[in-house]
Amino acid sequence: MNGYTDFHEMFRSEQLDMVVVTVPHHIGRTVIEAAAEHRVHVLKEKPFATTPREAQELAKRCEESGIQLMVTLQRRFNPIYTSFTQHADRIGTPFVVDAQYTLHIADPSEGWRVDTAKALLLQRPEDDFMGGIFELPGGKVGLGEALDTALVREVAEETGLSVSAIRDYLGSFDYQSGSGKKSRQFNFAVDVTAPEPVTLQEHDAYAWTALTEEPPVTDAVKEVLSKYREVRGV
Numbered sequence: 001m002n003g004y005t006d007f008h009e010m011f012r013s014e015q016l017d018m019v020v021v022t023v024p025h026h027i028g029r030t031v032i033e034a035a036a037e038h039r040v041h042v043l044k045e046k047p048f049a050t051t052p053r054e055a056q057e058l059a060k061r062c063e064e065s066g067i068q069l070m071v072t073l074q075r076r077f078n079p080i081y082t083s084f085t086q087h088a089d090r091i092g093t094p095f096v097v098d099a100q101y102t103l104h105i106a107d108p109s110e111g112w113r114v115d116t117a118k119a120l121l122l123q124r125p126e127d128d129f130m131g132g133i134f135e136l137p138g139g140k141v142g143l144g145e146a147l148d149t150a151l152v153r154e155v156a157e158e159t160g161l162s163v164s165a166i167r168d169y170l171g172s173f174d175y176q177s178g179s180g181k182k183s184r185q186f187n188f189a190v191d192v193t194a195p196e197p198v199t200l201q202e203h204d205a206y207a208w209t210a211l212t213e214e215p216p217v218t219d220a221v222k223e224v225l226s227k228y229r230e231v232r233g234v
Contacts, residue, residue: 129178
């Protein structure tokens, strides 16, 4: 049996009937979409999706591909839970159910269980135009180059990361470049195959910033991040 560190490579290399998707919540969508592209049935570990919109989009994608999309709850057949139905007739009509769930971690707000949607911010060199500010990865579109191709290329050149999917268009804003030219920046939400390592070529530092925070960016970039929160319900 072959092992893979890249699920895209696995789908390309193997003739699969079904996959069981047990990955951190924010990666699940990309894996399911890849399975749908290759017409491989999916058994997804809970949760099915991170937002209602994502759930609807995944269900539609899999239906269009003609594959079965199933969700598993690993405790469904646990004797602790199945015993209730076995003894329900002895209990009578329930009026109150009290349940507790314990996570043996120091901080429940940390780790892969929470919403890990983050924005990658890059800090411009101090001696550069608008030195020291944080900005979104991006750059110029080459002559005759498609916008999505330029996006993938610029992310790779500035960060070393590989874009696995382009999600939502988040609008644009105009600004004046260091050479005095009027420019327009188009913004998109993307997925990357892995958040690390980040390899900087033109910036001094980087930060993965949670979208629940107020990052140190310009008002224009704040509006872009606000749009993402609106679109994704973060």
